[in-house]
Amino acid sequence: MNQPQPPQQINIELGEKEAEGIYANLAMIMHSPTEIIIDFARVMPRMPKSKVLARIIMTPMHAKMLHKALTDNIKKFESQFGEIKVFGSPDKTSKPIGFQSATGDLEDDK
Numbered sequence: 001m002n003q004p005q006p007p008q009q010i011n012i013e014l015g016e017k018e019a020e021g022i023y024a025n026l027a028m029i030m031h032s033p034t035e036i037i038i039d040f041a042r043v044m045p046r047m048p049k050s051k052v053l054a055r056i057i058m059t060p061m062h063a064k065m066l067h068k069a070l071t072d073n074i075k076k077f078e079s080q081f082g083e084i085k086v087f088g089s090p091d092k093t094s095k096p097i098g099f100q101s102a103t104g105d106l107e108d109d110k
Helices: 016-020 060-081
Strands: 026-031 036-041 052-058 099-101
Touching (some): 036 060, 052 060
Parallel strands (some): 026 099
16 A cells, blocks of 8 residues: 655755845735735834845745744743743834734735
8 A cells, every 4th residue: 555755855055145144123924815925124223214135925824834833943942041022012102113914915905
């Protein structure tokens, strides 16, 4: 009968530029019925303008898998280094910065 296949190993190459990474302190997340889109940006003090540094587009299933992987890694990080503190929550008069969810989905933009 059918025997289970061993997991396939994937050889992933990391280029020199990508290995440097990009620092982002703002993520804008949008969605459509078939895609989750995450735009990463860096907002700096006294700089009124920012631009998207990277855009990641994935399926909802892959976004959920990413969510699970992040949750697992944050739990491991906190068990080793202690709880991650999230300082302040924006009040209604201040402009929110940092990782936020977009207010609408892509269907609203059409």
